[in-house]
Amino acid sequence: MEPTHDDTAPDVPLIGDHEADNRHASSLLLSSSGNAFTWVLTISACVSGLLFGYDTGVISGTLVSIGTDLSSRELTNLDKGLITSCTSFFALVASPISGVLADRVGRKHVILFADGLFTLGALWQAFTSSVWGMILGRSIVGLAIGGASMIVPLYISELAPGHLRGRLVTVSLLFITGGQVIAYVVGWAFSGTRGGWRWMVGLGAVPAIAQLVMLTLMPETPRYLARVQKEAEARAVLSKVYRGMVPDTTGIVEDIILAIRKELLAEEEAHVQLKSSESRSALMPPVLHSLLFHPPHARALMITCTLQGLQQLCGFNSLMYFSATIFQRLHFSSPTLIALSVAGSNFLFTLAAFSLIDRIGRRRILLRTIPIMVVSLLLCAVAFSYVPKASEDQLDAPTSKTELPADSRLPAVGILCALLLYVSTYAVGLGPVPWQQSELFPLSVRSLGSSIATATNWGCNTIVGLTFLPMMELLTPKWTFACYAAVCVAGWVVIYHIYPETMGLGLEEVADLLKTGWGVRESMERLRILKSRRLN
Known part of the structure; x- marks a missing residue:
């Protein structure tokens, strides 16, 4: 079946109103570039990606510029390994925690907390005088990176229209790689300056502070708002997201809100069934x-x-x-x-x-x-x-x-x-x-x-x-x-x-692919049918 409407968006559930999908699919396909509201939200969220990229990229130039500034000695290979790996280790710790917090306090507040950690970590690195102080600063940044790497794609996905989802998530990667470029430019600019590495790491606080200000204008995602019984706010956000894509956003907003309700109901029923399952461990x-x-x-x-x-x-x-x-x-x-x-x-x-x-x-x-x-x-x-x-x-x-x-x-x-x-x-x-x-x-x-x-x-x-x-x-x-x-x-x-092709398939179809196997052959056949239908 050819996918229609917003099946690929995470704010549209596996149980959807397909008649509504058919009503609005053609209108959505005509407005594939999105509106200003959607792009402003995406760019605002992606500042976290910029910080992610900057703080992972800046360490390259920092390691060759520190000299004997930390603990009054040259860095050893062990020092360099610890300084770099502690960031990824604490990102490992933070990423699953941020997933839990995102469901409890909201996506926006996790981004806010990550910005605070980015600022603290950057300034700590800039003023430290020891190797272990540097490791601590990089660890704080690692916590921020772990949260940002988890929450930014999720935030964008839940706000973006389905037909833009893949590209807007890729925008977050553009900001990450752009942040790495900026880090290398800053590293090169300060490479000849005595103590310039402190500026390299310290400047990472600037975008974090800027995003803290932006957060006052950023809404929560409609899916989270609906989940915490704030449907009026969810409707307002969805209306802005789809403005200009359809003549009247009322119908599509109501369809999505109804679909979210069905989705949450199905999720609750599934949890009840799992809790009563005799095969499930009581500890899991x-x-x-x-x-x-x-x-x-x-x-x-x-x-x-x-x-x-x-x-x-x-x-x-x-x-x-x-x-x-x-x-x-x-x-x-x-x-x-x-x-x-x-x-x-x-x-x-x-x-x-x-x-x-x-x-x-x-x-x-x-x-x-x-x-x-x-x-x-x-x-x-x-x-x-x-x-x-x-x-x-x-x-x-x-x-x-x-x-x-x-x-x-x-x-x-x-x-x-x-x-x-x-x-x-x-x-x-x-x-x-x-x-x-x-x-x-x-x-x-x-x-x-x-x-x-x-x-x-x-x-x-x-x-x-x-x-x-x-x-x-x-x-x-x-x-x-x-x-x-x-x-x-x-x-x-x-x-x-084992990896099926998911391009052009709705969430229901992706789930169907994995029901009885890996679905590689089936996914390629569905993609062929989808392309032939679009050509006709």
Whole structure:
């Protein structure tokens, strides 16, 4: 069945009014760009994404600029690993907690709390004088990042019209990658200034304070408002979201409110049934039991956790955290400026993902881009094998100032080119696709499932942050990048077998795909039928 109206929006339930959908589908399809209200809300929420990107990107330039400013000594590899990995570890802690808080106090208040942590963490880092003080500041920022990474896509999804959902979630990724670019520019600008790293980390408080002001004008999501019996406010927000998309918003607003009521009623009934189930452990919450042991829900969890884990274990964030360190040890004259090219490529190709994700499809983007990532990583490994042994040993030295011999300059440029190709293909595929995770979960387990998937992302991020420099030292750089290539190959095989194509399908249809199996073949057939109907 061809999907109509807003089936893909999270504020429209699995049990919907399909007659209403048919009434309003054609009008919605004519207004695909949204209105000013929707875009202002999206951009306001995405400031958290900007902070997320800035605070993950700024550490690259900071690590090569600190010198002996912390604890009166040079940073060791262990220091660098702890400073970077503590951020992702506390993001891992915060992401599931933020999912629970979002249902209890609202999406908007979680963003507010994250802004407070961003501000505190940035200022703490700027004024600390010890390694452990820096670790504490990065940990506070990690809590903020964990909350933002969970709540911003959810906030946007619940406010966006269904036909814009994929693209508007990708906008949040544009802000993340844009924040990383800004971080590298700031890092480069202050790299020659004594104590400039304090400005690098401290400036992260500015966008957080700005968003605190913006929050006074941002509404709560209509789904949350309806859930806490504030339907009048939910109607007002929905009317603004759909203004200009249909001649009269009254009908579509009432349809969505009715659908939310049915959705909440179905959720309550499902919880009652799960509580009375004899097979359920008395110690396990019913939603968690359903997520882990009900086959369709468990399949959705496996797919989303696989994608989020692969997104990190492919080694991408090792470049975000340590790219300046890598280029410094390869003896580029301005490692922070060279590292900016990595962040810039990530941003530019995320723009490409914005236009492609709803045209090519999630599954096909991954199957086409991951092989290029594998080739890029192998090219990088080969280039490292041509770096002379004496120069390769210098990769383990903290900040050697000696020049590489002429015969190692070409491999260094080759490494840079291979990394740029790798980052570009990542930004189109593995960067944005895993964050579309909520579309795979039914409403009753969506919040918890998304929280667990996000926690998987940060858990794997922590592993990469802790192991990258030791792997470079123990395995050598070429075998480190070869390991990342092997992870990508394994991920491609798993995606090929278990990840269905969800582009163009409503939530009900996605749920149907996972009822009796992985639904890969069925999803491709449905997509073919959908395209043929649209052409006719």
